[in-house]
Amino acid sequence: MRGRRSDRMTINIQEHMAINVCPGPIRPIRQISDYFPRGPGPEGGGGGGGEAPAHLVPLALAPPAALLGATTPEDGAEVDSYDSDDATALGTLEFDLLYDRASCTLHCSILRAKGLKPMDFNGLADPYVKLHLLPGACKANKLKTKTQRNTLNPVWNENLTYSGITDDDITHKVLRIAVCDEDKLSHNEFIGEIRVPLRRLKPSQKKHFNICLERQVPLASPSSMSAALRGISCYLKELEQVEQGQGLLEERGRILLSLSYSSRRRGLLVGILRCAHLAAMDVNGYSDPYVKTYLRPDVDKKSKHKTCVKKKTLNPEFNEEFFYEIELSTLATKTLEVTVWDYDIGKSNDFIGGVSLGPGARGEARKHWSDCLQQPDAALERWHTLTSELPPAAGALSSA
Numbered sequence: 001m002r003g004r005r006s007d008r009m010t011i012n013i014q015e016h017m018a019i020n021v022c023p024g025p026i027r028p029i030r031q032i033s034d035y036f037p038r039g040p041g042p043e044g045g046g047g048g049g050g051e052a053p054a055h056l057v058p059l060a061l062a063p064p065a066a067l068l069g070a071t072t073p074e075d076g077a078e079v080d081s082y083d084s085d086d087a088t089a090l091g092t093l094e095f096d097l098l099y100d101r102a103s104c105t106l107h108c109s110i111l112r113a114k115g116l117k118p119m120d121f122n123g124l125a126d127p128y129v130k131l132h133l134l135p136g137a138c139k140a141n142k143l144k145t146k147t148q149r150n151t152l153n154p155v156w157n158e159n160l161t162y163s164g165i166t167d168d169d170i171t172h173k174v175l176r177i178a179v180c181d182e183d184k185l186s187h188n189e190f191i192g193e194i195r196v197p198l199r200r201l202k203p204s205q206k207k208h209f210n211i212c213l214e215r216q217v218p219l220a221s222p223s224s225m226s227a228a229l230r231g232i233s234c235y236l237k238e239l240e241q242v243e244q245g246q247g248l249l250e251e252r253g254r255i256l257l258s259l260s261y262s263s264r265r266r267g268l269l270v271g272i273l274r275c276a277h278l279a280a281m282d283v284n285g286y287s288d289p290y291v292k293t294y295l296r297p298d299v300d301k302k303s304k305h306k307t308c309v310k311k312k313t314l315n316p317e318f319n320e321e322f323f324y325e326i327e328l329s330t331l332a333t334k335t336l337e338v339t340v341w342d343y344d345i346g347k348s349n350d351f352i353g354g355v356s357l358g359p360g361a362r363g364e365a366r367k368h369w370s371d372c373l374q375q376p377d378a379a380l381e382r383w384h385t386l387t388s389e390l391p392p393a394a395g396a397l398s399s400a
Contacts, residue, residue: 112155168364193213340353
């Protein structure tokens, strides 16, 4: 039923012009009397005040988080999030990160996802999460959750742990968290990803994230289309080459070494403790690793030591110790070469990765060697990154 003209609410022209009807927060603007001055009256004054009447109060808007229904974090919890509405094209992912400096570990707790993009014909998806450390992404440092079937709001509550993480890694590495859809009949499909610089983490302080998934950064090369057609694995490999450059060595895992110069025995004690996240060299997705050490230069070729072989594992524990009888002054000119191999029956063993510690080394390897020389009788344990660089002298001895 339509109202009569006499029933309409009358609005003062000044009140009408004092409201900005543009989208966004409503703010008062100057009165129309500022543009068309008139004489003093009961409402207008002299026209030079330039302020809205007292009865015009700006409308109070609820904060964006309240409009979206977002919850506030608990007191004392550090939260990093930027949410959009529930219609986000790719969805959101909730997870926790914790860097434990004492144990050199990075704990990644994958909690849940919400509103993922449908990937299957039934309007659902079979999502799982996989993690890589950049630069140097490879199978050796990939961690993966279980797959949740037929859901767009999966709950994982899984803890994935990286071992051998140093302060240098925290400074330079980026954690890539990708959500993918498992497809048994073809290639797994990419849904979205998140990249977190590890420098945003504080030691021993858990950081909570609730972040919208993002699409992959498009490649500048024309081959981006073919990479997308070949699947996510091809794309990630090419993307790594663009980001890292062609000359960067591939990471093949981590190794925990102990060095100590014994003043009483007059020699170097080398402890091979354990390895983590080794590259898989066999078709079963594992390796049969063992470790060899040399003290170079080794003219007489008598400095080789070798651990036992650990079967079918990418995270072997050796806990073996070798001794080199040598004077401290002579040791300062030597280089300790440590290589990890995959044992194969009936053919040459496969090189997994290696690291060299000595005066010519760089970064953590050089610091570990220097600290060992400066602190005799102190057992110093450090994690080191294994790279794809094969020492020249080790190539001829791969079958040894």
